[in-house]
Amino acid sequence: MNSNPNAFPRHAIRSLSPLEARVLGVLLEKQHTVPDTYPLSLNALTSGCNQKTARAPVMNVTEAEVLTTIDGLKRLSLVLEGSSSRVAHDVVPARSTDSCGVAVEQRTLARLCRHLVGRSVFG
Numbered sequence: 723m724n725s726n727p728n729a730f731p732r733h734a735i736r737s738l739s740p741l742e743a744r745v746l747g748v749l750l751e752k753q754h755t756v757p758d759t760y761p762l763s764l765n766a767l768t769s770g771c772n773q774k775t776a777r778a779p780v781m782n783v784t785e786a787e788v789l790t791t792i793d794g795l796k797r798l799s800l801v802l803e804g805s806s807s808r809v810a811h812d813v814v815p816a817r818s819t820d821s822c823g824v825a826v827e828q829r830t831l832a833r834l835c836r837h838l839v840g841r842s843v844f845g
Contacts, residue, residue: 741791744771744781746800749811761808764789 738746748770753760762770768788771781792809795801802810 739791740779741771741781741783741787742795742800744777744783745788745791745795746811748773749801749809753811761802761804761810763806763808764792767792767809 745767748767749762752762752766752770759766764785768783768785771783771788774780792801792803796803800811804810
């Protein structure tokens with residue numbers, strides 16, 4: 723085992739903004755709830771961020787704000803932009819295929835996103 727503290731690169735630490743956490747949360751949720759439309763278009767991602775049900779706090783963000791947020795999350799290697807400008811998260815690979823496993827994973831990841839707001843994350 724290498725005990726040299728400089729053996730691994732160090733990353734700057736910063737907090738996720740509420741909109742960054744919302745974008746990640748929407749991407750994680752929609753991957754499982756509407757897999758046929760995932761990765762999401764900018765319009766679908768913005769609509770998910772502005773969804774009125776099952777969201778606290780309710781937001782009213784523009785596509786421009788979401789696009790700026792996506793750019794920041796890409797720099798943190800948390801999202802990917804694929805073909806046709808569709809956006810996907812790069813947080814965790816999809817592991818669960820049964821509905822119970824997916825529900826547990828979604829709930830855990832939603833809590834993680836809420837927890838990360840105002841908390842330190844590696845970037």
